[in-house]
Amino acid sequence: MKDEFRYGTDRLTIGLAMALTQGKLRGTLSSKTRHKVDRSAAFVEDIVAQGDVVYGINTGFGPLCDTIISPEETANLQHNLLKSHAVGVGNPIPASIAKTMMIIKVQALAQGYSGIQLRTLERIMWMTAQDIIPVVPAQGSVGASGDLAPLAHLFLPLIGLGEVYYKGNIVPAEKALAAEVMPPLQLGPKEGLALINGTQFIAAHAVHALYRMHNALDAADVIGAMSLEGLMGSYKPFDARLHEIRPFPGNQLVAHRLWELLSKSEIANSHPDCGRVQDPYSLRCMPQVHGASRTAWRHLKELTEIEINAVTDNPIVLGPHDTISGGNFHGQPLAIALDYATVGAAELGNISDRRSYLIIEGRYGLPKLLIQDAGLNSGFMIPQYTTAALVSENKTLCFPASADSIPTSLGQEDHVSMGSISGRKLNQVIDNLEYILAIELLYAAQALDFRRPLKSSEVLEACHTLVRTEVPFADKDRIFAYDIKKLQQLLSSGRFVHEANQAAETYDYHLNKTVYEPFGIS
Template identity: 55%
Template sequence: MIYGAHQFTLPDILKVLKDPSQASLDSDAKRRIQASAQNVRSIVDSDRTVYGINTGFGPLCDVKISEQQTAQLQHNLIISHAVGVGDPIDKCTSKLMMIAKIHALSKGFSGVSLEVVERMQLMLNLDIIPVIPSQGSVGASGDLAPLAHMVLPLIGLGKVWQNGNVVASQQVLSAHNLEPLKLGPKEGLGLINGTQFILSNALIGLEKMGYLLDVADLAAAMSLEAYQGSASPYREELHQIRPFAGSIEVAARMRRLLQGSQNLTSHQDCSRVQDPYSMRCVPQVHGASRNAFYHLRDLVETELNSVTDNPIVLSDQEAISGGNFHGQLLAIAIDYAKIAAAELGNISDRRSYLLLEGKFGLPRLLTESSGLDSGFMIPQYTSAALVTENKALCYPASADSIPTSLGQEDHVSMGSISSRTFNTVLDNLVSILAVELMFAAQGIEFRRPMKCSDLVERNFEIIRRKVPKLEQDRLIGEDMQAIAKLITSRSLEVAF
C-alpha cells in the first residue's frame, strides 16, 4: 500500500497498524510532498499574506508574522496547543493517528516537508509512539490538542510509550540517534489541523463493533434455543418484503445459526403463537444496528482518504482557507452508531431477563434450587446497570457546540467526545453480551438430551470449557469475566 495514493479501507489500515511496513512512500508520494512544501516556501518568499503560513492562528489571523519568525511561529503553535488532559489513549489509537496523518499529508496539499513525513514513518517503524491525552479536543479546527501531543516527539518534547511505560521523548530519540526536527512554515499547522483523533477512535470502534454485531447474533440464537422460541420470524420471504440490508443479513445469519436444531423443531407445534419482541425482532433490531455500522464505515473510509487540514495549498499561487478540519461529517454518524451499539445491549438484556422468568420448562433464575441459591438473579442487575449507563452515554455530543477561539471558531463538532464514548459503549456491550451468553448456556442445559444446531453446540462447548454449569451458588462474577474474555479474544465461532 502506498501512502497518499492507495485508497485505504478499514481492513487495510488495520494491516498497517499491525505491521507499519505494509505502507510506504513511493517516488510519486515523495514528489507530491516536496512540491507542496515548495509551494509554501514560494508563498513565504512572495510576502503574500496567507493564513497559518505568515499569520497568527484563530482570532490572531490578522497578525502578520515576518519571514524570520515563521519557524518560531510553528514551534510555538505546537507547544501552546499541547494542552490535553485525562488518561492517555491506548497505544494502538495513537499509532492509527500517525498512520492516518501520514496518509493525509502524502496527498500533497498540506505543505509539510518530506523530512517530517519520513520521520513520522520512521517513528512508526521503530515503535516510537506518542503518549496522547484523551480529552481536550472540540472536534473542529482539527483535533488540535491531541494532534499537538502527537507532534511533540518530532521536536524532542512530550512523552512516548516504551515497553508499556511512559518515558520522555528525548530519551528515546537519543537512543536511536535522532535529533529533534525544526518545523518550517505551515508545518506545525499542517500536522495538528485535522480529524485524525476522531477518525482513529472511530476506526477502533468500528473494528470492535463489527465483531460484536456477530456475537450479538450468536447470543440471540443461543437464547432462542434456551427459550425454545420460534425460528419462523427469520424466514427469508418475510424479510424480502421489507428489504433493509441489515435485517436481511441478520435473518440469514440467524437461519444459519439455528439450522438443524433438534431442540427447536421438537416443539414447533406447541401452543405458543409468538415470542416476545426481543426474541422475535432480532433481524429488525440487530439489522438496524448493522445498517448504522455500514453507514459509519463508509464515512470513515471517505475521511481516511481525505485531506482535513487548513489551509489547503493548491499551488505556489493559491492556498484556500476552508473548513475540511470540521468533524461534524463523522460526529453525527458516530453518535448514530453509538446508539446502535447501545441498542444491541438493550435487547440483549431483555432476552436475558426472559430466560430468568421460569417459563416454558426453565427454572426460575435458571437454577433448580432457587431460594437457597440466588442463581443468576444478580448478573442481570449488572447487565441492566450497563444498559442504562450506555443510554446515558448516548447523549449526542454532536448536537452540542461551544464557541472557541474568541468566536472565530463559533461552531464545533464535539466529535472527539462522540468517538471516545462510542468505544466506552462498545466495551460495556461486551459485558452485557457475556451475561446473555452465560444465561443462554445455562438454559440450554435444561433442554437436554435434545441437541441444538451445530453452530450453537460448538459455541456452547467453547463456553463450557471455561464456565461449567451452575449447580449451586458460586463466584459467577468470575464466570462473566471468563465469557467476556472469550469475546474480547475472539474465541467464539461467529464468522461464517
C-alpha cells in the same frame, strides 16, 4: 491481504487501518508520492520567500490570523503552535488509537496538499513502525479547527517534547529519541499547522469503534440464537420471505444468519406444535433490531472511509501561490454518524438485556434463576442487575455530542462539532456492550445445558463448547464476576466470532456469504 500499503496512493479501509495499527501491514511511500510531498513543501517555501500572506504560514492562528510573522520566525511559529496547543487533560487514550491517529494523518499528508516536509512524514512513519507511540490525553478537543489538543500531543515528540510509549514504558520523548539516535526535527513553515489541523482523533476513534462494533454485531446474532434455543423459541420469524417484503439490507442479513444458525437445530425442530403462538420481541424481532444497528454501523463505515482518505488540514496548498483557507477540519460529518452508531450499539445491549431477563424468569421449562436449588442459591439473579446498570449507563451516553456547540478562539471558531466526544462515547458504549453480551452468553450457555440431550446446530454447539472451555456449568453459587470477565475477553478478542465462522465453514453454513457483503470490514 497484501503486506504493503502505499500511503497517499492506496485507498485506506477500516481493515487496512487496523492491519497497519496491529503491525500486520507495512506502510510505504511511492516515488510519485514523495515527489508530490516535496513539491507541496516547495510551494510553501516559495510563499515565505515571496512574502505572500497566507494563513498559518506567515500569520498567527485563529483570532491572530491578521498578525504577520516574519520569514525568520516562521519555524518558531510552528514549534510554539505545538507547545501552546498541547493542553489535553484526562487519562491517555489507548496507544493503539494513538497509533491509528498517526497512520490516518500520514495518509492525509502524503497526498501532497499540506506543505509537509518529506523528512517529517518519514519520521512519523518510522515512529509507527518502531511502536514509539505518543501519549495523548483523551479530553480537550472540540472537534473543529481540527482535533487541535490531541494532535498537538501526538506530534510533540517530533520536536523532542511530550511523552511516548517506548518498550513497554511511558518515557519523555527526548529520552526515547536519544536511545534510537534520532534527533528532534526542526519544523518548517506550515508544518505545525498541518500536523495539528485535522480530524484524526475523531477518525481513529471511529475506526476502532467500527472494528469492535462489527465483532459485537456478529457476536450478538450468535448469542441471540443461543438464547432463543435455550428458551425454545421459533426460527420462523427469520424466514427470508418475510424480510423480502420489508427489504432493509441489515434486517435481511440478520434474518439470514439466524435462519442458518437455527434451521438445522434439533432443539429448534423439537417443538413445532408446542402451542406458543409468538415469542417475545427480544427473540422474534432480532432481525429488525440487530439489523437497524447494522445499518447505523454501515453508515458510519461509509463516512469514515471517506474521511480517512481525505485531506482535513488547513489551509490547503494546491499549487504555486494557490492556497485555500477553508473548513475541511470540521468534524461534523463524522460527529453525527458517530452519535447515530452510539444509539445502534446501545440498542444491541438493550435487547440483549431483555433476553437475559427472559432466560432467568423460569419460563419455557427452564428453572427459575437458571439453577435447580434456588433459595439456598441465588443462581443467576444478580448478573442481570449488571446488564441493567450497563444498559442504563449506555442510555445516558446516547445524548448526541454533535447537538452541542460552544464557540472558541474568541469567536473565530464559533461552531464546533464535539465529534471527539462522540467518538469517545461510542467506544465507551461498546465497552459496556461487550459485558452485556458476555452475561447473555453466560446465561444462554447455561440454558442450553438444560435442553440436553437435544442439541443445537453444529455452529451453536461449537460456540457452546468454546464457552465451556472458559466457564463451567453452574450447579451452585460462585463468584460470577470471574466468569463474566472471561467471557468478555472471549468476545472482545474476536475468538468467539472466529469460532462461529470456523464452524460455519467446516459444516457449510453460509453466515457471511450473502449479497450483503458490504458489511465486511476489509
